[in-house]
Amino acid sequence: MLYKIYLTLGFAIVLFYTLTAFFGYEYGSSQKRRLPDEARSLSGIRSYSYWHDGYQGGK
């Protein structure tokens, strides 16, 4: 029983590693989103007020 569980789990790990390496997958914290149409209009992305709001970090 343990052997079968190990075989299944081990195979899944090897497969996951292979797919991760092949497709360039990362476990990062980045976020995907879609640029609104108005951001791609005349003014373009450089003037669009849609981006981050900055950060107040540190000690």
Place this chain on the structure above:
Amino acid sequence: MKKRKSKKVTKSPGCGRPGFGFEMTQLLPYKLIYLAWGAMFAITLCLGVYFQSSAEERIVYSQTHKLEPLPKAEATHVVFTDPIELKSRQNLEVAVNAGIDNSWAWVGCDFINEASGLVEEFELPVEYYYGTEGGESWTEGRNSNETYITSLPAGRYTLRIEFQWEHFNFPLPITVTVKQGVARTLHLFLALLGISVIPAFVFMRQMGWFSA
């Protein structure tokens, strides 16, 4: 007529020899687990060597920005790069190195594909503090940071970089580097570790390390 006495022989699975079964049934699952572990370890290692050697690591963007002082603490400095050509199926490493001293800097990035409208957003905070307390010196953080991004669809991307830093009224030199197709040894190590957990547990149990 003498009746022949039949002796019942119990055969254990995986062993044709009677009387040898008990030990074999005990050992067989362990042996199989070790064999499977050896095979999977070798396969993963070969895959790892293949992926490491075939990685086409290249720097797609590297620039040192000399940021001018900001008018107020909440203000940010924004930079848009020239379009960067990215390939599909290749991860990205974004690294920043800031000339900070006992302070913090924050870098917010967006990979923007204007053609498809896709935006990949991530942040890279950097903090580096040091001092002396009770006669002992201490440090916390470092003046560089990096993050890894999952591969994006192939195309031309503009990188929007937004900077903010604690000592906003002083200039700040900061280097941003983007690499694509970076080989990830950590993933290989994690995979090898993952397939070794159960065999290690079995080995420890066999050795009696769990008995009181």
